Amino acid sequence: MPAIMRTTAARLSALYLILFAICAVFLVIYMTSLSVRMLTAQTREAIHEEVASLDQAYRRGGLPRLVRVMEMRARQPGANLYLIADATGSILGGNVESLEPGVLDTTGWTARPFAYLRYGETRSQRDGTGPSGYHNAVAQILRLPNGMILLVGRDLGEPEKFRKVVRRSLMAALGMMGFGALLIWFFVGRRALKRIDSVSEASNEIMGGDLTRRLPVTGTGDEFDRLSENLNSMLDRIAALNEGLKQVSDNIAHDLKTPLTRLRNRADAALRSGADSAACREALEQTIAESDQLIRTFNAILMISRLEAGYSAETTQPVELDAILADVVELYEPLAEEQGVALVGTVEESVRIDGNRELIGQALSNIVDNAIKYSAGAAEAPHVAVSLERSKREARLLVTDNGPGIPAGDRERATERFVRLEASRSQPGSGLGLSLAKAVMKFHGGRLELSGGERGLAVAMVFPLGKTE
Amino acid sequence: MKILVIEDDGEAASFVKKAFAEAGHTADVAPDGETGFSLAQTGSYDVLVVDRMLPRRDGLSVISELRASGDTTPALVLSALGEVDDRVTGLRAGGDDYLTKPYAFSELLARVEVLKRRGGAKEIETVYRVGDLELDRLSHSVRRGGQDITLQPREFRLLEYLMRHAGQVVTRTMLLENVWDYHFDPQTNVIDVHISRLRGKIERGFETPVLHTVRGAGYMLKAG
Numbered sequence: 138m139p140a141i142m143r144t145t146a147a148r149l150s151a152l153y154l155i156l157f158a159i160c161a162v163f164l165v166i167y168m169t170s171l172s173v174r175m176l177t178a179q180t181r182e183a184i185h186e187e188v189a190s191l192d193q194a195y196r197r198g199g200l201p202r203l204v205r206v207m208e209m210r211a212r213q214p215g216a217n218l219y220l221i222a223d224a225t226g227s228i229l230g231g232n233v234e235s236l237e238p239g240v241l242d243t244t245g246w247t248a249r250p251f252a253y254l255r256y257g258e259t260r261s262q263r264d265g266t267g268p269s270g271y272h273n274a275v276a277q278i279l280r281l282p283n284g285m286i287l288l289v290g291r292d293l294g295e296p297e298k299f300r301k302v303v304r305r306s307l308m309a310a311l312g313m314m315g316f317g318a319l320l321i322w323f324f325v326g327r328r329a330l331k332r333i334d335s336v337s338e339a340s341n342e343i344m345g346g347d348l349t350r351r352l353p354v355t356g357t358g359d360e361f362d363r364l365s366e367n368l369n370s371m372l373d374r375i376a377a378l379n380e381g382l383k384q385v386s387d388n389i390a391h392d393l394k395t396p397l398t399r400l401r402n403r404a405d406a407a408l409r410s411g412a413d414s415a416a417c418r419e420a421l422e423q424t425i426a427e428s429d430q431l432i433r434t435f436n437a438i439l440m441i442s443r444l445e446a447g448y449s450a451e452t453t454q455p456v457e458l459d460a461i462l463a464d465v466v467e468l469y470e471p472l473a474e475e476q477g478v479a480l481v482g483t484v485e486e487s488v489r490i491d492g493n494r495e496l497i498g499q500a501l502s503n504i505v506d507n508a509i510k511y512s513a514g515a516a517e518a519p520h521v522a523v524s525l526e527r528s529k530r531e532a533r534l535l536v537t538d539n540g541p542g543i544p545a546g547d548r549e550r551a552t553e554r555f556v557r558l559e560a561s562r563s564q565p566g567s568g569l570g571l572s573l574a575k576a577v578m579k580f581h582g583g584r585l586e587l588s589g590g591e592r593g594l595a596v597a598m599v600f601p602l603g604k605t606e
Numbered sequence: 607m608k609i610l611v612i613e614d615d616g617e618a619a620s621f622v623k624k625a626f627a628e629a630g631h632t633a634d635v636a637p638d639g640e641t642g643f644s645l646a647q648t649g650s651y652d653v654l655v656v657d658r659m660l661p662r663r664d665g666l667s668v669i670s671e672l673r674a675s676g677d678t679t680p681a682l683v684l685s686a687l688g689e690v691d692d693r694v695t696g697l698r699a700g701g702d703d704y705l706t707k708p709y710a711f712s713e714l715l716a717r718v719e720v721l722k723r724r725g726g727a728k729e730i731e732t733v734y735r736v737g738d739l740e741l742d743r744l745s746h747s748v749r750r751g752g753q754d755i756t757l758q759p760r761e762f763r764l765l766e767y768l769m770r771h772a773g774q775v776v777t778r779t780m781l782l783e784n785v786w787d788y789h790f791d792p793q794t795n796v797i798d799v800h801i802s803r804l805r806g807k808i809e810r811g812f813e814t815p816v817l818h819t820v821r822g823a824g825y826m827l828k829a830g
Contacts, residue, residue, distance in 0.1 A: 249746060425710070432708050433791050452694075467760060468786060471799040499790040505794075 150322035152460065159315045165307040169300050176276065177301065179507045180291045181246075184277050187217060187289045195281065204230040216255050226286070233288065241278060241286050248275045273297065314577050324592075332361045336368075348376055377573035378445075385442050386519065393431065400427050437569040444496075444576035453581075456494045458532055458600070459484040463524050465501045473509050478519040480509065488525060488532045490600050492581050497534075497598070500577040503570035504536045504596045513539035513595060527602065531583075534598040548587040607722050608632040610651040611643030612668065613684070614660050622655070625711045629719075629755035633703055639663025646672055652722050655714070656697065666699040673700035680721040684709070693789065712823035716775040723771060734769035737829025739808060739816055741769050750808060760785065761804050768817070768827040777824035801825055 175429040183486040185211075195203040200221075220231035227242050240247065250271035276290025332355075339352045351372060352365040407420030466482035473480035505523060512519040520537045526564040575585045578598055587596040609626055611633050615620040634651070634790040636642035639660040646654055646668065654672075655667040669681050683701035685692060696704045703717050714829040734741045736752045746762060748755040757765060763785050768811060778797040782788050805817045818826045 204821075269812055422822065428711060435708075436706070436791065464786065464788070468792075469802075471803050472796050475799050495789055498788050502788075502790075502792070502796075 150326060152317055153321075154318040156454075157318070157598045158311060161307060161311045161314065165304060165311075166479055168307070169303055173300055176251060180293070181277075184289050184291055186266055188277060188279060188287070191289065200229075200283075202312075207231055216261055217252055218276055218288065219288075219291065220286075220288035221277070222286045222288075224286070229285075231288070233290075241288070244278045244280050244286075246277055248273070248293070250274070297386040308327045313600070319464045329361075336361070336365060337367065338370075343372065347516070348372075348379070381442060381445050385438060389438065393434065396427060396431055396434075400424055400431070403427070415490065427492065434569065435571055441569065441573050441576045444580045452493050453491045455489050456492045456497065458490060458534060459486075459499050461494060461501060461523055462523055462534060465498060465568070466523055468502065468507050469509060473521065476509055476513040476519070478507050478509050478512050480505070480523070482523040484525045486525075486527060488527050488600075488602075490532060490581075490599040492600070493577075496580065497579045500574035500598060501534060501536070503574050504598070507593070508536050508538035508540070508596070512538035512559045514540060530602055532602055534600075535595060536597075537593065539593040542589055542592060543587065545589065571596075607631045607652045607719070608641065608811070609653050609655060609718060610636065610645055611655045612636045612639065612646075612660060612665060613657045614638060615657075619784075622711070622714070625715070626684055626718075629715055637661075639665060639668050643668045643671065644802070646677070646679065646684055646699065647675075649679070653718050654679055654681040655680055656683055656701070658683055666696060669700045682714075682717055683790065684714075710823075712775065712820075713777050713779065716777050716780065716824060720771050720776070720780070721743050723774065734766070734772070736769055736772045736812070736827055738812075739769070741766060748808070750812060752774060753811075755807055757804070757807060762809065764800060764804055765808070768825065772827045775820050775826050780824070794810070800821045 140145050191203060191206060194206040198205075204221060207221065208229055210217060211219050218231070218232040218233055220236070222241055222353075223229055226236075226238075230237070233251055237249075237254050240249070250272045252271050253274070273291040273293040275293060276288050278290075279287045281287055332353075335353050339350055342350045351369045354362050354365045354369070356362065400519045403420055404424055407417055412417070412474060462484060470480055501523075505521065508521040512521055519539065523537065524535045524537075526535065550578055571585070571587075574596075578585045578600075581600055583598065583600040586599055588597070589593045611622055611626075614634060614637055616637070617722055620635070623633045623635055625716045636645050636646060637708040640662040642654075642656065642660070642665075643663060654669070655752065656669055656802055657801050660668075665685075666685065669683070671682070672679070680702045680720065682703045682705060682800055683696040683699075683794065684707060686707045693704045696788065699811075705714060705717060732743050734743070741762075742748075743766065748757055748762065748765065764781065766785050778792065779789075781797050781800075782790070782792055801817065801819075804825075805815075809815055809817065812827070816827055816829060818828065820826050
């Protein structure tokens, strides 16, 4: 198959062309045969009438009148054939010049070329044109009662000319259809092909490693543009996931290696110092505590990655944010009290959304945990407030504290993985709490907002409202 | 207690078997789902510990088929998949508890021992007693040595759970799961603070401690 036929447009064009051609050929055959049949019937009818009127002339005036009428008619326009012959077949009158022998032996209908003079043709012209004097004709041969033979015929030149005209015009139409198909293929097909080619070219480059390349969008908003746009946003998503994956592996490499090394060194040191069993035991206990922390960190990283990669939405169901708030405040209240922090939860009204109770609970407790941890060092009256407010479109779970807060420039960075703003890293924690909360909010179609309170920090979990309610 | 561990990782399985033996239990190990299923069918085990992804037969199908045949031996599902929806499928398949890998053996042991109790004593007690500590589930009252102790509702549930599993180690995660109904790792020592509050209420003014801290594992309620 030639390369051009491998394209959809060319194949479609060819298919249309073949279908049209079959239809057209069928039409030609049908139309010509129909018209020929009609004309033949007309011809025969005319011959019948002619024979009837000649018969009348013969009865009125015998052979001389018949011959006379025939001669007269033959000279009129209309190109009829007349012939009268005696019983032996020798021609007595009419405009038929000669006959092949044996033609007159059988009576009835016959269709063959006859040599006869058409209206307006003279004998001398005839001689000059030679055998072209033969014309296709239909004729009826009758035997008169006195043994004479009468032939009346009609030239088929007219119907044949008509048939030729019909055939020629249909062939012309066929040609135009073919040409039209070619044009359609050229303008529509070629254009579409070009677009598809550019898309496949771009995707080849993307597969080749250029992940920043995007498919061409012409801006016409047609199917190809929509396809390209969808594929482009798919590529954006893939790139984002890829970036996330890379970040996770970087973070694992960077932040998990440190505690793993510490773990290893501690075991190594305990083994080499030849310490007594009590010291060994202590080292082992520290090792277990450290590996538990590692497992926790690892679980959190996996959870964030899964959330960011699009958690299965089947895990959402109607949940009450006020109930979650009450749970978390209740859970953290003793801790806050122990740290000397006043933890207050207020709910203006009950808010129900589509979400995942576990995830929201975990995110909120991370935030509250942070708030307690950081406000504990506040100069005066450490205080954490958790509140739930709703507007028309949003529900906000807001946690404010009066701790040291985060400088405006650092707030964005605070939700990144493993970012711990105090350089000393003296506070316990993995630095994943806020990034997990951010991932949870993204999963719920909401957002995490960090802003400055009067002093300290305000963290808002903003949920979109609308579906459930 | 006789435990069946269906686990394909040889090293993990022999570690668990040894650790169970040290804790005074016997553990059999099945290296794949098919063997595990036929061993479990003998009905001679108190608790099943089933890894979720197993060769030859999926762990969850082992449990659900046992359940379909009327076997109610408590089963704990072990899995590397620890998301909420995974947990739900695990429990729907007939698992009684769900533990995410990697785990601390103390957590596994505590959960298995609690499961054994759940499988054995089905009857619902209305009054729990541990030493001179007494909790009445119907009247929501707690007394110790004839003295009434007033507890907040959550403290009551905490004590109730600990008393139901008296003599067994109860981990922090188990408490968060069963008393608060959340399944995440608490960031800091929130549970410890709740326990120390409860401890203050049930031990202050009494000679003997009843709520013991088990190092590296959790807590245990026992007399003396």
